[in-house]
Amino acid sequence: MNNETRLPVNxxxxxxxxxxxxxxxxxxxxxxxxxxxxxxxxxxYNNSLVNTYAVTGHESVRKIEYALHYGKPIDNYxxxxxxxxELKDIIPELDQVNIISPTGDILYDLNGFVRNRRxxxxxxxxxxxxxxLVNENLSYQFYKENAYLFMRIDDNTAHHVASLVMVFxxxxxxxxxxxxxxxxxxxxxxxxxxxxxxxxxIFFRSKLFTQDQLINKKKILIALIVxxxxxxxxxxxxxxxxxxxxxxxxxxxSKDFIQVIVGKNIESVYNxxxxxxxxxxxxxxxxxxxxxLPQIEDISIIPSKDLIAPxxxxxxxxxxxxxxxxxxxxxxxxxxxxxxxxxxxxxxxxEITLLAVIIMIRGPxxxxxxxxxxxxxxxxxxVRSLIFFVNLGAFMSLTFVPIVMKNLYQPIGELPxxxxxxxxLSAEMLGGIIAIIVAGWFASKMKWQVxxxxxxxxxxxxxxxxxxxxxxxxxxxSRAIAGLGLGFIMMSIRSLVVSLPETNVAIAAFxxxxxxxLNCGAVIGGMLAERLGYSAVFYLAAALILIPFxxxxxxxxxxxxxxxxxxxxxxxxxxVNFIGDKKAVVFLLCIFIPYFISGAFLDYFFPLFASGNGxxxxxxxxxxxxxxxxxxxxxxxxxxxxxxxxxxxxxxILSMSIVFCALASFVLFGTxxxxxxxxxxLGLAEGFGISxxxxxxxxxxxxxxxxxxxxxxxxxxxxxxxxxxGPIIYGLALSxxxxxxxxxxxxxxxxxxxxxxxxxxxxPNID
Numbered sequence: 220m221n222n223e224t225r226l227p228v229n230x231x232x233x234x235x236x237x238x239x240x241x242x243x244x245x246x247x248x249x250x251x252x253x254x255x256x257x258x259x260x261x262x263x264y265n266n267s268l269v270n271t272y273a274v275t276g277h278e279s280v281r282k283i284e285y286a287l288h289y290g291k292p293i294d295n296y297x298x299x300x301x302x303x304x305e306l307k308d309i310i311p312e313l314d315q316v317n318i319i320s321p322t323g324d325i326l327y328d329l330n331g332f333v334r335n336r337r338x339x340x341x342x343x344x345x346x347x348x349x350x351x352l353v354n355e356n357l358s359y360q361f362y363k364e365n366a367y368l369f370m371r372i373d374d375n376t377a378h379h380v381a382s383l384v385m386v387f388x389x390x391x392x393x394x395x396x397x398x399x400x401x402x403x404x405x406x407x408x409x410x411x412x413x414x415x416x417x418x419x420x421i422f423f424r425s426k427l428f429t430q431d432q433l434i435n436k437k438k439i440l441i442a443l444i445v446x447x448x449x450x451x452x453x454x455x456x457x458x459x460x461x462x463x464x465x466x467x468x469x470x471x472x473s474k475d476f477i478q479v480i481v482g483k484n485i486e487s488v489y490n491x492x493x494x495x496x497x498x499x500x501x502x503x504x505x506x507x508x509x510x511x512l513p514q515i516e517d518i519s520i521i522p523s524k525d526l527i528a529p530x531x532x533x534x535x536x537x538x539x540x541x542x543x544x545x546x547x548x549x550x551x552x553x554x555x556x557x558x559x560x561x562x563x564x565x566x567x568x569x570e571i572t573l574l575a576v577i578i579m580i581r582g583p584x585x586x587x588x589x590x591x592x593x594x595x596x597x598x599x600x601x602v603r604s605l606i607f608f609v610n611l612g613a614f615m616s617l618t619f620v621p622i623v624m625k626n627l628y629q630p631i632g633e634l635p636x637x638x639x640x641x642x643x644l645s646a647e648m649l650g651g652i653i654a655i656i657v658a659g660w661f662a663s664k665m666k667w668q669v670x671x672x673x674x675x676x677x678x679x680x681x682x683x684x685x686x687x688x689x690x691x692x693x694x695x696x697s698r699a700i701a702g703l704g705l706g707f708i709m710m711s712i713r714s715l716v717v718s719l720p721e722t723n724v725a726i727a728a729f730x731x732x733x734x735x736x737l738n739c740g741a742v743i744g745g746m747l748a749e750r751l752g753y754s755a756v757f758y759l760a761a762a763l764i765l766i767p768f769x770x771x772x773x774x775x776x777x778x779x780x781x782x783x784x785x786x787x788x789x790x791x792x793x794x795v796n797f798i799g800d801k802k803a804v805v806f807l808l809c810i811f812i813p814y815f816i817s818g819a820f821l822d823y824f825f826p827l828f829a830s831g832n833g834x835x836x837x838x839x840x841x842x843x844x845x846x847x848x849x850x851x852x853x854x855x856x857x858x859x860x861x862x863x864x865x866x867x868x869x870x871x872i873l874s875m876s877i878v879f880c881a882l883a884s885f886v887l888f889g890t891x892x893x894x895x896x897x898x899x900x901l902g903l904a905e906g907f908g909i910s911x912x913x914x915x916x917x918x919x920x921x922x923x924x925x926x927x928x929x930x931x932x933x934x935x936x937x938x939x940x941x942x943x944x945g946p947i948i949y950g951l952a953l954s955x956x957x958x959x960x961x962x963x964x965x966x967x968x969x970x971x972x973x974x975x976x977x978x979x980x981x982x983p984n985i986d
Contacts, residue, residue, distance in 0.1 A: 602732070
């Protein structure tokens with residue numbers, strides 16, 4: 220590979236542009252990493268604080284529910300202001316305490332009865348525990364300058380009749396303007412300045428650029444990865460120790476608060492002339508507090524030997540132990556996030572740097588751009604960047620669409636629930652099939668760029684609609700629109716790829732950018748969804764899909780799809796010839812379709828299984844990343860090795876054998892660890908198998924005589940049709956049981972593989 224590219228501009232200007240790009244990458248990557256870590260900590264910190272305050276709130280709720288159980292009406296509760304004032308006395312930070320009805324009417328405040336006042340409409344869903352949940356009886360939300368904490372109050376029939384509302388100043392909780400944010404920004408600025416200074420020295424003092432105006436892309440990439448990667452590691456280390464201290468401070472705050480609250484309760488018992496021996500359920504009371512606060516390991520009362528009266532001991536001392544295991548777990552999660560973002564940032568840096576080099580070598584004017592536009596390195600690089608940004612936006616929702624559907628689930632006819640949960644993915648693939656058919660008709664009437672622009676419009680609309688979806692049917696329809704858009708985009712890009720000179724190299728560039736974009740999109744989308752919510756990620760994905768539109772409009776308007784001579788047979792006759800080829804039918808039924816159906820394990824089964832077993836959205840994203848890394852780094856090596864040693868067809872057989880082993884490993888163990896092993900093996904199989912299956916398909920007798928657009932349409936239809944039925948087949952199989960369902964799928968793949976292998980042995984193909 221030649222890593223040197225000629226520049227039409229002066230090297231000082233090039234160095235300046237590279238430094239600007241480096242500065243942008245530094246700020247974006249490090250700020251995003253800090254943002255993720257901060258959001259994780261802020262969410263844990265605020266939840267812990269809410270649970271801590273809820274300990275006292277539960278005391279008030281129990282008193283109110285006790286009275287309600289003995290017939291006292293909630294709307295005529297004399298002495299309620301005294302009960303609420305007790306809460307205010309214990310938690311002086313409180314601005315106000317209210318009792319509200321499920322419809323949002325404020326019934327009481329610290330002054331007693333309230334008339335004709337309501338909770339703001341924006342808080343109604345939180346008040347009835349439909350949003351902002353900490354648990355089923357506790358929720359909170361920030362609104363304007365306050366933080367509202369809601370606790371459920373039930374009557375003697377366990378019916379929700381009211382909620383206790385504690386209103387705090389917003390600065391009681393952790394916000395973006397907190398001291399931790401200021402520290403993170405200060406460290407970020409300092410590290411960026413140091414890293415940028417190092418890059419200035421490297422770019423202006425080292426021989427990254429030769430005297431005859433050649434730019435070495437490999438050296439620039441290495442310089443950026445080493446400097447920015449080191450800066451990110453250093454910043455990550457600072458994040459780690461900063462948040463560890465913050466977690467300890469948070470745990471100590473909870474510890475001090477609990478010691479005071481429990482101490483006051485025990486003291487009140489002694490003030491009534493009782494002792495701990497007279498109290499029933501003390502252990503249960505302490506355990507309930509401990510269970511609600513994961514940062515607390517144990518709560519105990521150390522008896523005192525001091526007498527406060529004849530034969531009466533003093534209350535003793537409340538001892539609260541901080542959970543080291545909880546803090547270690549949170550820090551391990553932060554460590555995993557940092558490693559994940561380091562890997563993603565390297566992929567991101569590579570793609571952005573390659574695009575930046577292309578932009579620089581195209582020159583300052585359109586004449587230079589058109590002259591260089593015919594250069595294969597430039598065209599292949601632009602294809603790689605284009606598909607990277609397409610997949611970055613298109614696959615941001617990859618790890619959570621089935622989970623969103625599970626949250627919106629509504630029965631649809633007599634379909635099993637597992638099938639219904641896969642319908643958004645199937646609808647997306649169906650939209651892709653429709654797009655392929657329509658795009659094939661458009662191809663002869665308009666340029667590929669116009670088809671791509673239509674796809675961008677539909678994909679943007681589908682993602683926006685997905686974010687607004689409030690019902691299961693709305694989500695299914697939205698994903699169908701998104702699939703329609705992605706189908707238009709992929710058809711236009713694939714047709715361009717097979718039209719470029721050195722097609723094999725173009726396909727490799729397409730594959731590299733595709734996998735990098737998919738992994739970056741899936742991981743970033745999953746990690747953001749965990750912190751900002753699913754809708755926000757859908758909106759962000761809609762915005763990002765505008766980048767491919769800009770890229771094509773500004774830099775790829777001169778490219779056209781090639782034409783090739785074909786037979787004069789009608790389209791129907793060509794299709795009949797294709798499906799009449801025994802070799803094609805056996806390959807499609809035994810290898811091609813089962814392979815893409817098995818892929819539903821990654822985008823349908825794994826998110827549902829992982830979330831059901833308590834894995835976070837970040838953990839699910841890491842599973843997808845693990846699968847992608849096996850494709851990216853082992854795929855090229857294994858492809859060359861397998862082709863040289865086994866040939867194309869035997870390579871296809873080996874790939875499907877690994878797919879069977881991947882699913883069988885899950886069936887044998889059925890654990891979370893087994894799913895990650897399955898993902899690794901599926902990535903291994905795809906790494907070298909997908910190119911061989913594609914080559915086999917495109918060289919089938921009925922395909923190689925078709926127009927490029929038509930051939931790619933056949934290929935894309937088969938891929939989308941297989942991926943469309945994948946979630947449905949998995950859903951039907953899983954309705955029989957998790958292990959049995961996946962086991963049946965794996966046995967079906969094995970049986971079809973044996974049929975293909977037998978057919979190949981009887982009538983061997985020529986590789």
